Amino acid sequence: MSDTIHVPDRTMRRIVELATLAPSVHNTQPWRWRAADDRLELRADRRQQLPATDPTGRDLVISCGAALHQAEVAAAALGWRAYVDRFPDPSDPDLLARLDLAPAPPPGNAAGELEAIAHRCTDRRRFTSWPVPDERLDQLAHIASQWGTRAVALTGVSERFRAERLVLRATVLQQSVPAMALEEAAWRDRSRVDGIPGAVLPSSTATPRAHPHRFAGGDLEETGERTVEGSDGLIVLFDVHDDHHAWLRAGEGLSAMWLAATTAGLSVVPLSQVVELPETRVAFRHEVLGGLAHPLLLARVGWQAIGRGDLVRTPRRALEAVLDLDPGQVR
Incomplete structure:
Protein backbone atom coordinates (compact mmCIF):
# COMPACT_ATOMS: atom_id res chain seq x y z
CA MET A 1 0.00 0.00 0.00
CA CYS A 121 -26.57 -13.03 17.35
CA THR A 122 -26.44 -16.47 18.94
CA ASP A 123 -30.08 -17.34 19.54
CA ARG A 124 -30.09 -20.58 21.53
CA ARG A 125 -33.86 -20.78 21.79
CA ARG A 126 -35.42 -23.90 20.36
CA PHE A 127 -35.83 -23.78 16.58
CA THR A 128 -39.16 -24.49 14.93
CA SER A 129 -39.81 -27.97 13.54
CA TRP A 130 -39.77 -26.59 10.00
CA PRO A 131 -36.65 -28.08 8.39
CA VAL A 132 -34.07 -26.02 6.51
CA PRO A 133 -33.98 -27.30 2.91
CA ASP A 134 -30.85 -29.26 2.06
CA GLU A 135 -30.20 -26.90 -0.85
CA ARG A 136 -30.03 -23.93 1.51
CA LEU A 137 -27.69 -25.77 3.89
CA ASP A 138 -25.46 -26.67 0.96
CA GLN A 139 -25.45 -23.02 -0.11
CA LEU A 140 -24.36 -21.89 3.38
CA ALA A 141 -21.62 -24.53 3.42
CA HIS A 142 -20.45 -23.28 0.01
CA ILE A 143 -20.31 -19.69 1.30
CA ALA A 144 -18.15 -20.80 4.22
CA SER A 145 -15.86 -22.72 1.87
CA GLN A 146 -15.20 -19.61 -0.21
CA TRP A 147 -13.12 -18.23 2.69
CA GLY A 148 -10.43 -20.89 2.66
CA THR A 149 -12.01 -23.40 5.03
CA ARG A 150 -14.02 -26.45 4.04
CA ALA A 151 -17.62 -27.02 5.02
CA VAL A 152 -20.34 -29.55 4.32
CA ALA A 153 -23.95 -29.99 5.41
CA LEU A 154 -24.67 -33.22 7.26
CA THR A 155 -27.92 -34.40 5.68
CA GLY A 156 -27.67 -38.19 5.89
CA VAL A 157 -29.57 -39.92 8.69
CA SER A 158 -26.61 -41.98 9.91
CA GLU A 159 -24.07 -39.12 9.90
CA ARG A 160 -26.54 -36.84 11.68
CA PHE A 161 -27.15 -39.53 14.30
CA ARG A 162 -23.44 -40.00 14.90
CA ALA A 163 -22.85 -36.23 15.09
CA GLU A 164 -25.69 -35.71 17.57
CA ARG A 165 -24.49 -38.59 19.72
CA LEU A 166 -20.99 -37.11 19.86
CA VAL A 167 -22.30 -33.64 20.76
CA LEU A 168 -24.25 -35.18 23.63
CA ARG A 169 -21.22 -37.18 24.71
CA ALA A 170 -19.00 -34.08 24.68
CA THR A 171 -21.50 -32.03 26.67
CA VAL A 172 -21.82 -34.71 29.33
CA LEU A 173 -18.05 -35.18 29.53
CA GLN A 174 -17.40 -31.46 29.91
CA GLN A 175 -19.87 -31.25 32.77
CA SER A 176 -18.03 -34.12 34.47
CA VAL A 177 -14.65 -32.34 34.32
CA PRO A 178 -14.62 -29.92 37.28
CA ALA A 179 -12.27 -27.39 35.66
CA MET A 180 -14.41 -27.18 32.52
CA ALA A 181 -17.68 -26.99 34.43
CA LEU A 182 -16.32 -24.24 36.68
CA GLU A 183 -14.99 -22.33 33.68
CA GLU A 184 -18.36 -22.47 31.94
CA ALA A 185 -20.09 -21.25 35.10
CA ALA A 186 -17.56 -18.44 35.48
CA TRP A 187 -18.38 -17.05 32.03
CA ARG A 188 -22.12 -16.98 32.65
CA ASP A 189 -23.13 -13.50 33.82
CA ARG A 190 -19.41 -12.79 34.09
CA SER A 191 -19.46 -9.00 33.71
CA ARG A 192 -21.00 -6.06 31.90
CA VAL A 193 -18.46 -6.31 29.08
CA ASP A 194 -17.98 -10.02 28.34
CA GLY A 195 -19.39 -13.44 29.12
CA ILE A 196 -22.90 -14.73 28.41
CA PRO A 197 -25.88 -13.17 30.22
CA GLY A 198 -28.42 -15.55 31.69
CA ALA A 199 -31.05 -13.43 29.94
CA VAL A 200 -30.09 -14.95 26.55
CA LEU A 201 -29.98 -18.57 27.78
CA PRO A 202 -33.06 -20.81 27.65
CA SER A 203 -34.17 -22.70 30.72
CA SER A 204 -34.19 -26.46 30.51
CA THR A 205 -36.12 -29.23 32.21
CA ALA A 206 -33.61 -31.85 31.14
CA THR A 207 -31.88 -33.84 33.81
CA PRO A 208 -28.11 -33.23 33.99
CA ARG A 209 -27.20 -36.45 32.19
CA ALA A 210 -30.19 -36.84 29.86
CA HIS A 211 -30.03 -34.33 27.03
CA PRO A 212 -27.99 -31.52 28.60
CA HIS A 213 -27.54 -28.15 26.98
CA ARG A 214 -24.38 -26.12 27.23
CA PHE A 215 -25.11 -23.17 29.52
CA ALA A 216 -28.37 -24.84 30.57
CA GLY A 217 -30.76 -23.26 33.03
CA GLY A 218 -30.89 -19.68 31.79
CA ASP A 219 -33.50 -17.03 32.43
CA LEU A 220 -35.54 -17.40 29.22
CA GLU A 221 -38.86 -19.09 29.90
CA GLU A 222 -38.42 -21.87 27.40
CA THR A 223 -37.73 -25.55 27.84
CA GLY A 224 -35.86 -27.88 25.56
CA GLU A 225 -34.95 -31.54 25.76
CA ARG A 226 -32.17 -31.94 23.21
CA THR A 227 -29.06 -30.10 22.11
CA VAL A 228 -29.80 -31.09 18.50
CA GLU A 229 -33.38 -31.61 17.28
CA GLY A 230 -34.25 -33.83 14.35
CA SER A 231 -35.24 -30.87 12.17
CA ASP A 232 -32.09 -28.84 12.84
CA GLY A 233 -29.65 -28.35 10.00
CA LEU A 234 -26.06 -29.33 10.74
CA ILE A 235 -22.97 -27.93 9.01
CA VAL A 236 -19.42 -28.97 9.88
CA LEU A 237 -16.33 -26.88 9.10
CA PHE A 238 -13.21 -28.99 8.63
CA ASP A 239 -9.73 -29.11 7.11
CA VAL A 240 -7.02 -31.63 6.32
CA HIS A 241 -4.86 -29.67 8.76
CA ASP A 242 -5.60 -28.91 12.40
CA ASP A 243 -3.43 -25.84 12.89
CA HIS A 244 -3.61 -22.08 13.43
CA HIS A 245 -4.01 -21.34 9.73
CA ALA A 246 -6.95 -23.75 9.45
CA TRP A 247 -8.53 -22.34 12.61
CA LEU A 248 -8.34 -18.74 11.42
CA ARG A 249 -9.85 -19.64 8.05
CA ALA A 250 -12.60 -21.61 9.80
CA GLY A 251 -13.51 -18.50 11.76
CA GLU A 252 -13.72 -16.46 8.57
CA GLY A 253 -15.89 -19.10 6.95
CA LEU A 254 -18.12 -19.33 10.00
CA SER A 255 -18.71 -15.59 9.96
CA ALA A 256 -19.46 -15.53 6.22
CA MET A 257 -21.93 -18.39 6.62
CA TRP A 258 -23.52 -16.79 9.69
CA LEU A 259 -24.04 -13.39 8.06
CA ALA A 260 -25.62 -15.07 5.03
CA ALA A 261 -27.88 -17.09 7.34
CA THR A 262 -28.86 -13.94 9.24
CA THR A 263 -29.81 -12.21 5.98
CA ALA A 264 -31.96 -15.23 5.10
CA GLY A 265 -33.73 -15.18 8.48
CA LEU A 266 -31.95 -18.26 9.85
CA SER A 267 -30.32 -18.77 13.24
CA VAL A 268 -26.90 -20.37 13.75
CA VAL A 269 -25.65 -21.90 16.99
CA PRO A 270 -22.07 -23.24 17.20
CA LEU A 271 -21.59 -26.63 18.87
CA SER A 272 -17.90 -26.26 19.61
CA GLN A 273 -17.92 -28.70 22.53
CA VAL A 274 -17.64 -31.68 20.18
CA VAL A 275 -14.18 -30.52 18.99
CA GLU A 276 -12.97 -29.26 22.37
CA LEU A 277 -12.42 -32.75 23.78
CA PRO A 278 -9.84 -35.04 22.16
CA GLU A 279 -12.08 -38.09 22.58
CA THR A 280 -15.07 -36.70 20.69
CA ARG A 281 -12.96 -34.75 18.20
CA VAL A 282 -11.12 -37.91 17.12
CA ALA A 283 -14.37 -39.88 17.05
CA PHE A 284 -16.03 -37.20 14.89
CA ARG A 285 -13.10 -37.26 12.50
CA HIS A 286 -13.41 -41.01 11.97
CA GLU A 287 -17.14 -41.65 12.41
CA VAL A 288 -18.50 -38.61 10.56
CA LEU A 289 -15.68 -37.42 8.27
CA GLY A 290 -14.36 -40.86 7.41
CA GLY A 291 -10.91 -40.11 8.83
CA LEU A 292 -10.16 -37.79 5.91
CA ALA A 293 -10.14 -34.43 7.73
CA HIS A 294 -10.15 -32.75 11.12
CA PRO A 295 -13.42 -31.25 12.40
CA LEU A 296 -12.94 -27.61 13.41
CA LEU A 297 -16.48 -26.57 14.31
CA LEU A 298 -20.00 -27.95 14.11
CA ALA A 299 -22.97 -25.58 13.83
CA ARG A 300 -26.70 -26.14 13.90
CA VAL A 301 -28.96 -24.03 11.70
CA GLY A 302 -32.70 -23.46 11.92
CA TRP A 303 -35.68 -21.14 11.89
CA GLN A 304 -36.81 -19.19 14.92
CA ALA A 305 -40.56 -18.88 15.52
CA ILE A 306 -42.21 -15.90 13.87
CA GLY A 307 -43.05 -13.17 16.35
CA ARG A 308 -40.44 -14.04 18.94
CA GLY A 309 -39.03 -11.01 20.69
CA ASP A 310 -35.48 -9.84 20.22
CA LEU A 311 -32.88 -11.15 22.63
CA VAL A 312 -30.92 -8.99 25.01
CA ARG A 313 -27.65 -8.16 23.26
CA THR A 314 -24.58 -9.84 24.67
CA PRO A 315 -22.12 -7.30 26.10
CA ARG A 316 -18.99 -6.09 24.37
CA ARG A 317 -15.70 -4.77 25.70
CA ALA A 318 -15.22 -1.05 25.20
CA LEU A 319 -13.53 -0.10 21.94
CA GLU A 320 -10.72 1.57 23.89
CA ALA A 321 -10.00 -1.78 25.57
CA VAL A 322 -9.41 -3.63 22.27
CA LEU A 323 -8.08 -0.97 19.87
CA ASP A 324 -4.81 0.96 19.86
CA LEU A 325 -4.81 3.94 17.50
CA ASP A 326 -1.07 4.39 17.33
CA PRO A 327 0.20 6.09 14.16
CA GLY A 328 3.82 5.42 13.35
CA GLN A 329 4.20 2.21 15.32
CA VAL A 330 2.54 -0.33 13.05
CA ARG A 331 4.97 0.21 10.13
Whole structure:
Protein backbone atom coordinates (compact mmCIF):
# COMPACT_ATOMS: atom_id res chain seq x y z
CA MET A 1 0.00 0.00 0.00
CA SER A 2 1.10 3.56 -0.61
CA ASP A 3 2.62 5.41 2.32
CA THR A 4 0.52 8.46 1.42
CA ILE A 5 -2.77 6.74 2.25
CA HIS A 6 -4.25 7.58 5.61
CA VAL A 7 -7.52 6.00 6.69
CA PRO A 8 -9.40 8.42 8.98
CA ASP A 9 -9.33 7.41 12.65
CA ARG A 10 -13.13 7.44 12.75
CA THR A 11 -13.19 4.89 9.91
CA MET A 12 -10.66 2.66 11.66
CA ARG A 13 -12.73 2.86 14.81
CA ARG A 14 -15.91 1.99 12.95
CA ILE A 15 -14.31 -1.02 11.22
CA VAL A 16 -13.06 -2.40 14.52
CA GLU A 17 -16.34 -1.61 16.26
CA LEU A 18 -18.19 -3.71 13.67
CA ALA A 19 -15.54 -6.44 13.73
CA THR A 20 -15.91 -6.85 17.48
CA LEU A 21 -19.59 -7.68 17.09
CA ALA A 22 -18.35 -11.07 15.87
CA PRO A 23 -19.20 -14.26 17.77
CA SER A 24 -16.62 -15.71 20.14
CA VAL A 25 -16.44 -18.74 22.40
CA HIS A 26 -18.19 -17.96 25.71
CA ASN A 27 -18.25 -14.34 24.44
CA THR A 28 -14.62 -14.02 25.50
CA GLN A 29 -13.82 -11.56 22.68
CA PRO A 30 -10.18 -12.72 22.57
CA TRP A 31 -8.84 -10.11 20.15
CA ARG A 32 -6.71 -7.00 20.17
CA TRP A 33 -6.41 -4.49 17.31
CA ARG A 34 -3.84 -1.87 16.39
CA ALA A 35 -4.36 0.79 13.73
CA ALA A 36 -2.10 3.26 11.97
CA ASP A 37 -2.27 5.01 8.60
CA ASP A 38 -3.74 2.41 6.23
CA ARG A 39 -3.08 -0.72 8.29
CA LEU A 40 -4.91 -2.74 10.91
CA GLU A 41 -3.30 -5.54 12.89
CA LEU A 42 -5.24 -8.31 14.61
CA ARG A 43 -3.65 -10.05 17.58
CA ALA A 44 -4.79 -12.86 19.86
CA ASP A 45 -5.54 -11.65 23.38
CA ARG A 46 -4.35 -14.57 25.48
CA ARG A 47 -5.77 -13.01 28.64
CA GLN A 48 -9.21 -14.01 27.31
CA GLN A 49 -8.29 -17.62 26.53
CA LEU A 50 -10.13 -20.48 28.27
CA PRO A 51 -7.35 -22.61 29.85
CA ALA A 52 -9.55 -25.60 30.69
CA THR A 53 -11.85 -25.69 27.66
CA ASP A 54 -9.46 -24.33 25.04
CA PRO A 55 -5.86 -25.06 26.07
CA THR A 56 -4.58 -25.14 22.46
CA GLY A 57 -6.28 -21.87 21.50
CA ARG A 58 -8.39 -23.44 18.72
CA ASP A 59 -11.59 -21.70 19.82
CA LEU A 60 -9.67 -18.46 20.40
CA VAL A 61 -8.24 -18.38 16.87
CA ILE A 62 -11.58 -19.37 15.30
CA SER A 63 -13.20 -16.51 17.23
CA CYS A 64 -10.54 -14.10 15.95
CA GLY A 65 -11.10 -15.42 12.44
CA ALA A 66 -14.77 -14.44 12.70
CA ALA A 67 -13.74 -10.93 13.78
CA LEU A 68 -11.25 -10.78 10.91
CA HIS A 69 -13.98 -11.60 8.40
CA GLN A 70 -16.29 -8.98 9.83
CA ALA A 71 -13.49 -6.42 9.62
CA GLU A 72 -13.04 -7.28 5.94
CA VAL A 73 -16.78 -6.99 5.27
CA ALA A 74 -17.10 -3.76 7.26
CA ALA A 75 -14.13 -2.17 5.53
CA ALA A 76 -15.54 -3.01 2.11
CA ALA A 77 -18.95 -1.61 3.02
CA LEU A 78 -17.29 1.63 4.17
CA GLY A 79 -15.36 2.01 0.93
CA TRP A 80 -12.03 0.34 1.75
CA ARG A 81 -10.70 -2.91 0.37
CA ALA A 82 -8.70 -4.99 2.84
CA TYR A 83 -5.63 -6.85 1.58
CA VAL A 84 -5.09 -9.51 4.25
CA ASP A 85 -1.77 -11.10 5.20
CA ARG A 86 -2.44 -13.96 7.63
CA PHE A 87 0.29 -14.87 10.14
CA PRO A 88 2.74 -12.38 8.61
CA ASP A 89 5.50 -12.90 11.19
CA PRO A 90 6.47 -16.52 12.00
CA SER A 91 8.32 -15.30 15.10
CA ASP A 92 5.12 -13.73 16.47
CA PRO A 93 2.32 -16.34 16.27
CA ASP A 94 -0.13 -14.14 18.16
CA LEU A 95 -0.06 -11.64 15.28
CA LEU A 96 -2.88 -13.28 13.37
CA ALA A 97 -3.34 -10.89 10.46
CA ARG A 98 -2.43 -7.58 8.90
CA LEU A 99 -5.03 -5.74 6.85
CA ASP A 100 -3.76 -3.09 4.43
CA LEU A 101 -6.60 -0.83 3.35
CA ALA A 102 -7.06 0.90 0.01
CA PRO A 103 -9.98 3.00 -1.26
CA ALA A 104 -12.50 0.98 -3.27
CA PRO A 105 -16.15 1.39 -4.30
CA PRO A 106 -18.51 -0.24 -1.76
CA PRO A 107 -20.29 -3.37 -3.02
CA GLY A 108 -23.90 -3.11 -4.04
CA ASN A 109 -25.04 -5.03 -0.96
CA ALA A 110 -23.04 -2.89 1.51
CA ALA A 111 -26.10 -1.77 3.49
CA GLY A 112 -27.33 -5.34 3.81
CA GLU A 113 -23.91 -6.56 4.98
CA LEU A 114 -23.76 -3.90 7.70
CA GLU A 115 -27.31 -4.74 8.76
CA ALA A 116 -26.42 -8.43 9.01
CA ILE A 117 -23.41 -7.63 11.21
CA ALA A 118 -25.59 -5.49 13.47
CA HIS A 119 -28.35 -8.09 13.81
CA ARG A 120 -26.34 -11.32 13.96
CA CYS A 121 -26.57 -13.03 17.35
CA THR A 122 -26.44 -16.47 18.94
CA ASP A 123 -30.08 -17.34 19.54
CA ARG A 124 -30.09 -20.58 21.53
CA ARG A 125 -33.86 -20.78 21.79
CA ARG A 126 -35.42 -23.90 20.36
CA PHE A 127 -35.83 -23.78 16.58
CA THR A 128 -39.16 -24.49 14.93
CA SER A 129 -39.81 -27.97 13.54
CA TRP A 130 -39.77 -26.59 10.00
CA PRO A 131 -36.65 -28.08 8.39
CA VAL A 132 -34.07 -26.02 6.51
CA PRO A 133 -33.98 -27.30 2.91
CA ASP A 134 -30.85 -29.26 2.06
CA GLU A 135 -30.20 -26.90 -0.85
CA ARG A 136 -30.03 -23.93 1.51
CA LEU A 137 -27.69 -25.77 3.89
CA ASP A 138 -25.46 -26.67 0.96
CA GLN A 139 -25.45 -23.02 -0.11
CA LEU A 140 -24.36 -21.89 3.38
CA ALA A 141 -21.62 -24.53 3.42
CA HIS A 142 -20.45 -23.28 0.01
CA ILE A 143 -20.31 -19.69 1.30
CA ALA A 144 -18.15 -20.80 4.22
CA SER A 145 -15.86 -22.72 1.87
CA GLN A 146 -15.20 -19.61 -0.21
CA TRP A 147 -13.12 -18.23 2.69
CA GLY A 148 -10.43 -20.89 2.66
CA THR A 149 -12.01 -23.40 5.03
CA ARG A 150 -14.02 -26.45 4.04
CA ALA A 151 -17.62 -27.02 5.02
CA VAL A 152 -20.34 -29.55 4.32
CA ALA A 153 -23.95 -29.99 5.41
CA LEU A 154 -24.67 -33.22 7.26
CA THR A 155 -27.92 -34.40 5.68
CA GLY A 156 -27.67 -38.19 5.89
CA VAL A 157 -29.57 -39.92 8.69
CA SER A 158 -26.61 -41.98 9.91
CA GLU A 159 -24.07 -39.12 9.90
CA ARG A 160 -26.54 -36.84 11.68
CA PHE A 161 -27.15 -39.53 14.30
CA ARG A 162 -23.44 -40.00 14.90
CA ALA A 163 -22.85 -36.23 15.09
CA GLU A 164 -25.69 -35.71 17.57
CA ARG A 165 -24.49 -38.59 19.72
CA LEU A 166 -20.99 -37.11 19.86
CA VAL A 167 -22.30 -33.64 20.76
CA LEU A 168 -24.25 -35.18 23.63
CA ARG A 169 -21.22 -37.18 24.71
CA ALA A 170 -19.00 -34.08 24.68
CA THR A 171 -21.50 -32.03 26.67
CA VAL A 172 -21.82 -34.71 29.33
CA LEU A 173 -18.05 -35.18 29.53
CA GLN A 174 -17.40 -31.46 29.91
CA GLN A 175 -19.87 -31.25 32.77
CA SER A 176 -18.03 -34.12 34.47
CA VAL A 177 -14.65 -32.34 34.32
CA PRO A 178 -14.62 -29.92 37.28
CA ALA A 179 -12.27 -27.39 35.66
CA MET A 180 -14.41 -27.18 32.52
CA ALA A 181 -17.68 -26.99 34.43
CA LEU A 182 -16.32 -24.24 36.68
CA GLU A 183 -14.99 -22.33 33.68
CA GLU A 184 -18.36 -22.47 31.94
CA ALA A 185 -20.09 -21.25 35.10
CA ALA A 186 -17.56 -18.44 35.48
CA TRP A 187 -18.38 -17.05 32.03
CA ARG A 188 -22.12 -16.98 32.65
CA ASP A 189 -23.13 -13.50 33.82
CA ARG A 190 -19.41 -12.79 34.09
CA SER A 191 -19.46 -9.00 33.71
CA ARG A 192 -21.00 -6.06 31.90
CA VAL A 193 -18.46 -6.31 29.08
CA ASP A 194 -17.98 -10.02 28.34
CA GLY A 195 -19.39 -13.44 29.12
CA ILE A 196 -22.90 -14.73 28.41
CA PRO A 197 -25.88 -13.17 30.22
CA GLY A 198 -28.42 -15.55 31.69
CA ALA A 199 -31.05 -13.43 29.94
CA VAL A 200 -30.09 -14.95 26.55
CA LEU A 201 -29.98 -18.57 27.78
CA PRO A 202 -33.06 -20.81 27.65
CA SER A 203 -34.17 -22.70 30.72
CA SER A 204 -34.19 -26.46 30.51
CA THR A 205 -36.12 -29.23 32.21
CA ALA A 206 -33.61 -31.85 31.14
CA THR A 207 -31.88 -33.84 33.81
CA PRO A 208 -28.11 -33.23 33.99
CA ARG A 209 -27.20 -36.45 32.19
CA ALA A 210 -30.19 -36.84 29.86
CA HIS A 211 -30.03 -34.33 27.03
CA PRO A 212 -27.99 -31.52 28.60
CA HIS A 213 -27.54 -28.15 26.98
CA ARG A 214 -24.38 -26.12 27.23
CA PHE A 215 -25.11 -23.17 29.52
CA ALA A 216 -28.37 -24.84 30.57
CA GLY A 217 -30.76 -23.26 33.03
CA GLY A 218 -30.89 -19.68 31.79
CA ASP A 219 -33.50 -17.03 32.43
CA LEU A 220 -35.54 -17.40 29.22
CA GLU A 221 -38.86 -19.09 29.90
CA GLU A 222 -38.42 -21.87 27.40
CA THR A 223 -37.73 -25.55 27.84
CA GLY A 224 -35.86 -27.88 25.56
CA GLU A 225 -34.95 -31.54 25.76
CA ARG A 226 -32.17 -31.94 23.21
CA THR A 227 -29.06 -30.10 22.11
CA VAL A 228 -29.80 -31.09 18.50
CA GLU A 229 -33.38 -31.61 17.28
CA GLY A 230 -34.25 -33.83 14.35
CA SER A 231 -35.24 -30.87 12.17
CA ASP A 232 -32.09 -28.84 12.84
CA GLY A 233 -29.65 -28.35 10.00
CA LEU A 234 -26.06 -29.33 10.74
CA ILE A 235 -22.97 -27.93 9.01
CA VAL A 236 -19.42 -28.97 9.88
CA LEU A 237 -16.33 -26.88 9.10
CA PHE A 238 -13.21 -28.99 8.63
CA ASP A 239 -9.73 -29.11 7.11
CA VAL A 240 -7.02 -31.63 6.32
CA HIS A 241 -4.86 -29.67 8.76
CA ASP A 242 -5.60 -28.91 12.40
CA ASP A 243 -3.43 -25.84 12.89
CA HIS A 244 -3.61 -22.08 13.43
CA HIS A 245 -4.01 -21.34 9.73
CA ALA A 246 -6.95 -23.75 9.45
CA TRP A 247 -8.53 -22.34 12.61
CA LEU A 248 -8.34 -18.74 11.42
CA ARG A 249 -9.85 -19.64 8.05
CA ALA A 250 -12.60 -21.61 9.80
CA GLY A 251 -13.51 -18.50 11.76
CA GLU A 252 -13.72 -16.46 8.57
CA GLY A 253 -15.89 -19.10 6.95
CA LEU A 254 -18.12 -19.33 10.00
CA SER A 255 -18.71 -15.59 9.96
CA ALA A 256 -19.46 -15.53 6.22
CA MET A 257 -21.93 -18.39 6.62
CA TRP A 258 -23.52 -16.79 9.69
CA LEU A 259 -24.04 -13.39 8.06
CA ALA A 260 -25.62 -15.07 5.03
CA ALA A 261 -27.88 -17.09 7.34
CA THR A 262 -28.86 -13.94 9.24
CA THR A 263 -29.81 -12.21 5.98
CA ALA A 264 -31.96 -15.23 5.10
CA GLY A 265 -33.73 -15.18 8.48
CA LEU A 266 -31.95 -18.26 9.85
CA SER A 267 -30.32 -18.77 13.24
CA VAL A 268 -26.90 -20.37 13.75
CA VAL A 269 -25.65 -21.90 16.99
CA PRO A 270 -22.07 -23.24 17.20
CA LEU A 271 -21.59 -26.63 18.87
CA SER A 272 -17.90 -26.26 19.61
CA GLN A 273 -17.92 -28.70 22.53
CA VAL A 274 -17.64 -31.68 20.18
CA VAL A 275 -14.18 -30.52 18.99
CA GLU A 276 -12.97 -29.26 22.37
CA LEU A 277 -12.42 -32.75 23.78
CA PRO A 278 -9.84 -35.04 22.16
CA GLU A 279 -12.08 -38.09 22.58
CA THR A 280 -15.07 -36.70 20.69
CA ARG A 281 -12.96 -34.75 18.20
CA VAL A 282 -11.12 -37.91 17.12
CA ALA A 283 -14.37 -39.88 17.05
CA PHE A 284 -16.03 -37.20 14.89
CA ARG A 285 -13.10 -37.26 12.50
CA HIS A 286 -13.41 -41.01 11.97
CA GLU A 287 -17.14 -41.65 12.41
CA VAL A 288 -18.50 -38.61 10.56
CA LEU A 289 -15.68 -37.42 8.27
CA GLY A 290 -14.36 -40.86 7.41
CA GLY A 291 -10.91 -40.11 8.83
CA LEU A 292 -10.16 -37.79 5.91
CA ALA A 293 -10.14 -34.43 7.73
CA HIS A 294 -10.15 -32.75 11.12
CA PRO A 295 -13.42 -31.25 12.40
CA LEU A 296 -12.94 -27.61 13.41
CA LEU A 297 -16.48 -26.57 14.31
CA LEU A 298 -20.00 -27.95 14.11
CA ALA A 299 -22.97 -25.58 13.83
CA ARG A 300 -26.70 -26.14 13.90
CA VAL A 301 -28.96 -24.03 11.70
CA GLY A 302 -32.70 -23.46 11.92
CA TRP A 303 -35.68 -21.14 11.89
CA GLN A 304 -36.81 -19.19 14.92
CA ALA A 305 -40.56 -18.88 15.52
CA ILE A 306 -42.21 -15.90 13.87
CA GLY A 307 -43.05 -13.17 16.35
CA ARG A 308 -40.44 -14.04 18.94
CA GLY A 309 -39.03 -11.01 20.69
CA ASP A 310 -35.48 -9.84 20.22
CA LEU A 311 -32.88 -11.15 22.63
CA VAL A 312 -30.92 -8.99 25.01
CA ARG A 313 -27.65 -8.16 23.26
CA THR A 314 -24.58 -9.84 24.67
CA PRO A 315 -22.12 -7.30 26.10
CA ARG A 316 -18.99 -6.09 24.37
CA ARG A 317 -15.70 -4.77 25.70
CA ALA A 318 -15.22 -1.05 25.20
CA LEU A 319 -13.53 -0.10 21.94
CA GLU A 320 -10.72 1.57 23.89
CA ALA A 321 -10.00 -1.78 25.57
CA VAL A 322 -9.41 -3.63 22.27
CA LEU A 323 -8.08 -0.97 19.87
CA ASP A 324 -4.81 0.96 19.86
CA LEU A 325 -4.81 3.94 17.50
CA ASP A 326 -1.07 4.39 17.33
CA PRO A 327 0.20 6.09 14.16
CA GLY A 328 3.82 5.42 13.35
CA GLN A 329 4.20 2.21 15.32
CA VAL A 330 2.54 -0.33 13.05
CA ARG A 331 4.97 0.21 10.13
